[in-house]
Amino acid sequence: MNYEELSLAELREKLDNKEVSSVELTNYFLARIKEQNPELNAFITITEQEALEQAKEADEFINSPGDNFPLTGIPFAAKDLFLTKGIRTTAASKILDNYIPPYDATVIAKLKEQKAVLLGKANMDQFAHGSSGETSAYGATKNPWDKTRMPGGSSSGSAAAVAAGLAPWALATETGGSIRQPASLTGVSGWKPTYGRVSRYGVAAMASSLDSMGAMATSVKDLAMIAESISGHDPKDGTTGEREVPAYSKLLDANIKGMKIGVPKEYFVDGMEAGVREAVEKAIEEIKNLGAEIVEVSLPNTKYGSLVYAIVCPSEVSSNLARYDGIRYGHSTSEGGSLLDVYQKSRAEGFGDEAKRRIMTGTYVLSAGYYDAYYKKAQRVRRKILNEFEEVFKRVDILLAPSSPNVAQPLGNAASDPLFGYIADQLNIPASLAGLPALSLPCGFASPPFQGGVAESATAGEDGVLLPVGLQIIGPQWGEQKVFNVGYAYQQATDWHTKKAK
Amino acid sequence: MLTPEEVRKIAQLARIELREGEVEKFQKDLSSILDYVEELKAVDTDGLDIVSSVTGLENVQRPDKAVLIDYQEGIMTNAPERKDRYYKVKSIL
Numbered sequence: 001m002n003y004e005e006l007s008l009a010e011l012r013e014k015l016d017n018k019e020v021s022s023v024e025l026t027n028y029f030l031a032r033i034k035e036q037n038p039e040l041n042a043f044i045t046i047t048e049q050e051a052l053e054q055a056k057e058a059d060e061f062i063n064s065p066g067d068n069f070p071l072t073g074i075p076f077a078a079k080d081l082f083l084t085k086g087i088r089t090t091a092a093s094k095i096l097d098n099y100i101p102p103y104d105a106t107v108i109a110k111l112k113e114q115k116a117v118l119l120g121k122a123n124m125d126q127f128a129h130g131s132s133g134e135t136s137a138y139g140a141t142k143n144p145w146d147k148t149r150m151p152g153g154s155s156s157g158s159a160a161a162v163a164a165g166l167a168p169w170a171l172a173t174e175t176g177g178s179i180r181q182p183a184s185l186t187g188v189s190g191w192k193p194t195y196g197r198v199s200r201y202g203v204a205a206m207a208s209s210l211d212s213m214g215a216m217a218t219s220v221k222d223l224a225m226i227a228e229s230i231s232g233h234d235p236k237d238g239t240t241g242e243r244e245v246p247a248y249s250k251l252l253d254a255n256i257k258g259m260k261i262g263v264p265k266e267y268f269v270d271g272m273e274a275g276v277r278e279a280v281e282k283a284i285e286e287i288k289n290l291g292a293e294i295v296e297v298s299l300p301n302t303k304y305g306s307l308v309y310a311i312v313c314p315s316e317v318s319s320n321l322a323r324y325d326g327i328r329y330g331h332s333t334s335e336g337g338s339l340l341d342v343y344q345k346s347r348a349e350g351f352g353d354e355a356k357r358r359i360m361t362g363t364y365v366l367s368a369g370y371y372d373a374y375y376k377k378a379q380r381v382r383r384k385i386l387n388e389f390e391e392v393f394k395r396v397d398i399l400l401a402p403s404s405p406n407v408a409q410p411l412g413n414a415a416s417d418p419l420f421g422y423i424a425d426q427l428n429i430p431a432s433l434a435g436l437p438a439l440s441l442p443c444g445f446a447s448p449p450f451q452g453g454v455a456e457s458a459t460a461g462e463d464g465v466l467l468p469v470g471l472q473i474i475g476p477q478w479g480e481q482k483v484f485n486v487g488y489a490y491q492q493a494t495d496w497h498t499k500k501a502k
Numbered sequence: 503m504l505t506p507e508e509v510r511k512i513a514q515l516a517r518i519e520l521r522e523g524e525v526e527k528f529q530k531d532l533s534s535i536l537d538y539v540e541e542l543k544a545v546d547t548d549g550l551d552i553v554s555s556v557t558g559l560e561n562v563q564r565p566d567k568a569v570l571i572d573y574q575e576g577i578m579t580n581a582p583e584r585k586d587r588y589y590k591v592k593s594i595l
Binding site: 085098099100101102103194195196209235238239241304307308310311314318322325326327328329330331332337338339340341342343344345347348351356357359360361363364367373374376377378379380381382383384386387418419422433434435477 | 504508509512513514515516517518519520521528531532534535536538539541542543545547550551552553554555556557559562564573575576577579580581582583589591592593594
């Protein structure tokens with residue numbers, strides 16, 4: 001049995017019917033990880049022993065009277081930003097190389113209660129800063145579709161693990177585009193929740209007004225099962241709100257006849273790859289054929305999204321990353337000196353370039369004399385973007401757009417460009433700034449472009465490399481069910497989400 | 503373009519020691535980010551509030567009740583240097 005080809009619902013059924021045990025499933029995925037991870041580098045830490053213990057407990061739970069939870073006994077991977085009690089959590093930074101959390105993130109605690117099984121901690125861009133996976137202090141993750149290419153980021157390992165079938169699903173996080181962009185580039189389904197839908201407690205903070213905890217899996221139905229398992233109010237995160245969590249997966253409805261769907265023309269940017277445009281337009285056509293009414297809409301402030309983000313994100317980063325002081329936990333310099341030296345040297349040695357860049361950018365734009373011109377201005381333009389979305393959702397139920405203007409790029413492209421992430425995520429950032437829920441779903445394949453008449457990598461073009469393209473579905477705040485329904489309808493009618501990297 | 507002095511000042515505020523060549527590197531990198539966002543200054547934002555809470559939640563409170571935290575040792579285990587239940591820091595006086 002190839003368990004990596006099964007959906008979570010199918011795995012649930014097999015576990016409930018005792019056709020397979022959680023221990024068997026866990027061993028199966030651990031074996032796949034051991035076989036493929038040396039090449040893919042999707043995991044920083046593999047938690048084999050803990051996973052097998054958790055699987056044993058899950059089997060006992062399944063064999064005892066009473067209902068199982070949707071994710072009971074099913075293995076998963078967690079981005080290494082989620083604190084896991086007693087298990088090293090690095091945020092892919094050397095500054096946390098030896099950090100052993102004394103408690104679990106709320107999401108991890110919920111999954112433990114539901115007897116889900118943690119396979120390991122997934123690689124990522126350092127502190128989730130980046131859109132390529134290349135800023136990890138533990139080496140870049142490779143894209144399973146073409147191992148000379150990046151999987152996108154920052155949830156690079158989560159995306160690669162699901163795409164390669166090393167885990168049935170993975171926890172991921174998004175601040176700018178860190179779920180949707182890598183999901184798009186690796187051909188998996190990714191869910192970025194409404195801001196506050198899922199608790200941020202115990203997840204290493206990046207930009208607190210944007211950080212959203214979500215997931216990647218192989219279908220919308222799977223994502224809906226995960227969403228109802230990890231969402232909800234958390235007294236430890238004041239931004240979660242007390243809204244009830246609907247049983248998203250049971251309420252899935254593929255009938256989208258008469259639904260009004262907007263296509264914002266600004267998302268089809270100059271420089272977008274032709275193959276991406278074609279695949280996304282075909283997907284929109286498909287959704288139209290399912291009975292939805294498609295209308296072109298205009299969101300003229302879209303172009304400011306990345307610029308606002310380039311100020312707001314580093315500002316919050318500079319504040320959140322001030323806690324890494326070399327005194328309470330994390331890397332501490334072995335060179336002597338004063339207290340100030342300990343701070344300055346520990347941080348210089350522990351942080352990577354991108355973290356330093358964001359901390360320093362934030363420090364500058366928040367400093368006396370610049371705060372109004374940069375930070376406050378950016379937060380006002382953010383209001384403009386928020387208002388624009390609010391207005392458009394009075395006229396349409398949902399927005400459809402490309403997830404990324406391009407397919408996966410060759411590894412190495414991000415390193416030399418300090419603006420790489422801001423540009424890579426330009427189609428994801430506006431929704432993040434407005435706290436909106438969104439999905440990225442596989443919607444076809446495209447060949448990478450030629451640059452200057454020469455294939456940009458040895459494998460591109462000539463031997464017909466095809467790479468996944470992502471369709472983005474954006475909804476109004478708390479509109480998860482609508483977003484899932486459109487995605488579900490699309491996946492009932494198409495089979496792009498079932499294609500696997502070979 | 504930021505001056506080398508400005509970069510050194512930012513790094514000092516951010517408590518990051520810069521190494522050989524990093525002043526020039528960050529001078530270039532930070533300036534390119536500041537150039538990138540320059541366009542925002544011309545955007546008309548008259549009458550718009552800044553965004554502080556994206557979902558509109560305000561003044562969220564919880565009961566002022568003590569809860570037991572029983573993992574002090576787990577917290578202290580991560581300290582680079584400690585003495586018993588205390589963090590060890592360089593003398594500042």
